[in-house]
Amino acid sequence: MPHSYDYRPEGGLGPRAWTAAVLCLLAAAAGCGAPARPADGGAAPSSAAATVVEEGGQRPAVVPIVRPGRAGQEEDGAVAAGARREEAVRSRLEAVRGWGLEALPLSAPRPPQARPELTPVQGVSLHEGLPPVVARVPTDDQVVFLTVDDGVEKDPQFARMAGALGVPFSAFLADRMARSDYAYFRELAAQGHAVHNHTLTHPDLKLLGYEQQRQEICGQQDQLERELGTRPRLFRPPYGEYDDTTLRAAGSCGIEAVPLWNEEAFPDHMEYRYADQRLHPGDIILTHFRGTDLWNGTMPQMLREVLDTVTAQGFALARLEDYL
Incomplete structure (x- = not known):
């Protein structure tokens, strides 16, 4: 509605x-700029016209040039x-x-030819043989990434606004919250937004054993493949809670990386984890599919808050999948 x-x-x-x-x-x-003018200050000649002097010294008449064949097609x-x-x-x-x-909004630069190599720097946690955990992508580009979690609210105005403005974001869906209308998320995917894994039922995974965690993650991989036709590379644990068991289970389900976040967006403000209360290159922003029943505002208001904040601080939104 x-x-x-x-x-x-x-x-x-x-x-x-x-x-x-x-x-x-x-x-x-x-x-192009303005056409060059002759040295005498007269009107610049047109590349698509020739001048013919009429009898009696009258004003030159402009006669269009008809370019034949391929030249004309290229000009058209x-x-x-x-x-x-x-x-x-x-x-x-x-x-x-x-x-x-x-x-x-600022336009993102051309994506890197190869995704940045992940090293153990601030915002990146590496575990041998397991998917890396990333809250900040290592890049010097003035870009940040918007991610939207769970799937409770299916706001058509949010989809319309993101499409009209060309805003890239990544959705992380939990089946229990998204299943009432997967058609909404198929529409978002058709707009070019990537959809990733956020478990089947949105539990605190640290409270579960390996097999239960694997069922939550692999089960949602299967569900997203049925509903959207793809098996995601990225997975976000509910509440940001995970342990080594979570990473082992995720890796066994085909997950390549676990993006967390450094900021969270709401309709009327942004919350930061940094002491300087500012964005940094490669930051991942979290928000949710929420409505006025849980927020003091709407999803379009949230997106406006994000865009105004990101632009004011000199950043552009980019596709997370191009960097991670």
Whole structure:
């Protein structure tokens, strides 16, 4: 059922900032600057036209050049591509304004050709022969990662907002909480969001033995393969609670890494584990599929809080799977 917080035409950008953003991004989308002018200051010649002087010294007439064959097709294709880029920029700016963001989110850099090698540094815990536990991905890129847990709330406005803004995030689903509407998560996966393992019933795994832990993790691997067609590489233990038995069980189920987190996001604030109360490159942000019954706000409000905070601190959201 849709929430009261919805797409709205009035945004967080002021008129001057909005105008500047539109002009800047439309110029970038065009992919070219102003045409060069001749030394005498006259009008610049057009690459797609020739001039013919009419009788009586009248003003030159512009005659379009018709380019034959492949040259014409390539020129038409370039024009169409430029129009598509311009339309994409317009759509994104409208989405930023409509969802009330304070500024245009920064774009993530091109993903690394290979995922960063994990070493025993801050935020990375290595266990010989077992999946690594990672709360902060080792990278110098100004990127952080958004992860959303459990699957209780299936908010269509959140899916719509993330899609409109091109926001990447990773979902970690527990079957008990997600099973009422796996179609919602199939839709998120179709948008490009990765879906990973968060156990079948969301227990504190440290209270269970090896076989029970393995049933929780492997069972959800099987369930996600049935529902979504993939077996995840990543697993997050409920409550962040795990032990070596958890890692052994996870590894036996095909899990390659266990991402935890350094920040948690809510509709009206962010909580940090660092003393400086700031984001750091490679940080993993936790939030949940929650609604107004458990939160003081909605999932779109939470996403706006995350985007405004991340952008204000000079970071971009990137795909966790490209780095881990």
